[in-house]
Amino acid sequence: MIVAVAAGKGGVGKTTVAYNLGAALDAVVVDADLPEGRGPGLHDVLAGRATATEAVRGGAVSLLPCGRSLAGARAADVRRLADALRQVKREYGDVIVDCPAGLRADVGVPVAAANACVVVVSPRRFALADAIRTRELARELDTGLVGVALNRTTDADDPPEDVFRRTLGAPVSTVPADPRVGRSVREGRPVVETAGSSIAADAFRSLAARVQSCNSR
């Protein structure tokens, strides 16, 4: 299945959630902000210069990085994204797409192509408005919201899980602020491997279970 990880707002840790959820589901993570490395990326796929499977890279989590040059972004045709995601799904199984921040077509297309959507929010009340906008977009495009990742909570926050659960109408997984989660993308080591018994790893596993239960329905 294809799962879109979205957030109305940037900087809430969407990439980290996508990466660690990808590890928990053994899925390919397609991402806008991953380290690029060498070889073709998503922009090349969207510009018709490479196939989606050529651009996937192995590792602790298989990745399809986006590419970062403005010229690459300019040449990319977002309409090819849906086909690219389906191709990766055919070859590799599950796909997690880390959508960019905001509500442009580069969010709408993966959400439309996805079977399910996970929304990442920060534990602040003002984050709710962005999350609701993202949920509305998913609803318009017939993609169900399977879970909410309430990311980087601290004890001081008294995470408003109930508010988010009631307002968004989806189960909430609370991911506590944990430096191992923060480092996971940079070091290429997902937290379910490096700290399998941590609360954060539990949160990602519970989110993964929700995604899978939606898949089997």
Place this chain on the structure above:
Amino acid sequence: MDTDWSVSGLDGRDDVRLVTVELRNPDPVDRQVRVDNRLDGPVLPPRRAGVPDPGWDRDGFTGVVPAGGRLSLGYACPAAPGQPPVSVVNEGRASERPTDDTETAVRELADPRPPADAVPDAPPDGGDGGGSDTDAGGRGDSPPAPVASWLAAVERRIERGERLTDASVVTAVGGVKTIAADGQDVADLDARVATDAVALRTVAARATALVERAEAVDIPVEALRRLS
């Protein structure tokens, strides 16, 4: 199904027709219709964000006229006028048609690509700079695309520099802010324009020399043909 249509010209373009079609459904049920273009040219449908509105394809439109209601359509077609411009087929009672969510998303949400102006130094193919060293094209009296894009980028930098040269404090501050917003430092810009000046002078000298050599070329085509 009652149908009205009109064909009009487009100001300043003799080769394009604008076709409007109004469909009226007197029946108490929704009706599915197919409108096919009969002019001798492709249908240029209404688009948003580059994506045709729902129901349009290369040859016409498929959609639903509501019970007792109307549906107005319009498209452009690069063709000579003809009558009637369209054929309308009533396809019976309307049924649910699947919609393409990808197209909906692109149509309804803004284009995510950075504007062309944001990539001044990009090669025009948007590639990774691994271009070939053969002739890059260029027809008639316009330079090849990579040269034109380089010159345009240089010109933009020089224009920015000119705005800051002899500027009043107010415009200079505004300019500094604009440039800072572009992620470029004023000192950078000054150095860059100076480098541009050197490069332009080198190119100018090389171009002048090549023009002289090109004009001196005079191949004795006839003589060579006789020899071969």
